[in-house]
Amino acid sequence: MAREQQGRNSGTELGRFLRARRTEVSPEEVGIKVGPGLRRTPGLRREELATLAGVSIDYYARLERGREVNPSPAVLDALARALQLGEIEHKHLHDLCLRAARGQSPDQSMPSRSVDPGTELLLEHLRPFPSRVLSRTMDLLASNPGGLRTLAGIERWPVKQRNIARYVFLHPMARELFPDWEVMTRGCVARLRALAGTDPDAPDLAELVDELHLKSPEFTQLWESYDVRGFAQGHKTMQHPEVGTLTLRYQSLLIEGTPGHRLVTYYALPGTPDYDAVVLLDRADQGHSANPAEEHRG
Structure with a gap:
């Protein structure tokens, strides 16, 4: 669009x-x-x-x-x-x-992509549970190792391209990773739609929506349905190429002091196969930084 x-x-x-x-x-x-x-x-x-x-x-x-x-x-x-x-x-x-x-949007500037050191420390201490910091448009701003590796293949994308909605609609591995891919797509569109309703001229939103309209007919169809329901907690099943099937609970929490930033954490009970799987993902050799800020500094 x-x-x-x-x-x-x-x-x-x-x-x-x-x-x-x-x-x-x-x-x-x-x-x-x-x-x-x-x-x-x-x-x-x-x-x-x-x-x-x-x-x-x-x-x-x-x-x-x-x-x-x-x-x-x-x-x-x-x-x-x-x-x-x-x-x-x-x-x-x-x-x-x-x-x-x-009448007018109060602020048309690009929101901050910076993640404060305290939040980075929290990501580290949440290991082995996969955790990420997302922007209001679902840009992946920072993560611990499992938070990156659960999105199979996204590490091959440039840091600035890493976005959950872009991954779900455009990455070739997304449909295989998420058995409930259709549910994932609706959730992504609902979050973007809610932002569009209250800040329709936001440049970060417009750029992402334009791209997805151009590249994904499924996105365009869902965008026109105008669903704004979101999900702050629940569970997610994945068919991961490295550890097989795993089902994790998750929580999504707003981060105070950084408008629009959310901390998303996936977890499983110790002693279960799902917990063992996230431990494997957390310990796997990265070969790259899980934190985009570290990649920029490198």
Whole structure:
């Protein structure tokens, strides 16, 4: 997607989000009886959603077209209920309106890629558990050995190219590594979509989204679905070329003092085959630094 398409104003982003979520809700799910005949509109019609939310059809149409960008919190809550939004989607709806009220993005500078020494020390002490520091657009900023090696083959990419979304969609090993590749792709797009809603003109985001649109039809299809749900914890199964199948739990935590940076750690119980596998990955001869900052200094 070209920069001018991805960087539209938030009023349009609000409308696109409402339209995308409206198409995902069937009339039957909200108690609307559908008569015979073919419906041209997937999901709910505008007038159906407006009625469910208790607003006029004209007002809702203005919201979706980006001509009304300042709905009250009560209206947003009513739309969220009608659309059956989850907590993250509900918050995103409110964030879109706050962004529209500001008019301009507060900061168009590139965010910091620096990882402070304390976080680097934490990565070291989390070994053997694979751990990474990611930017808001999922750039791989630092990792311990297992954090890099669990992304099989990414070490062959230049440091600045290492990005989780880029890896999932474009690296030839990603589909083999992740049996739930489709779930991974949806999670990556959801995180980028959430950022696009609140900071659509961010240069780091626009550059990555442009590249993925150009190189991955799967990304383009998912981008248009406008899913913003994310995953802060759970489990991940991998078919790793060095240690075979392993299933790890994970946690994703924001790092205070560095906006947008997250620490992601994968773990397994000691004494299990999965734990033995992460120990092997941690101890394997690297032949390269797991920390991009160290590679730059070298």
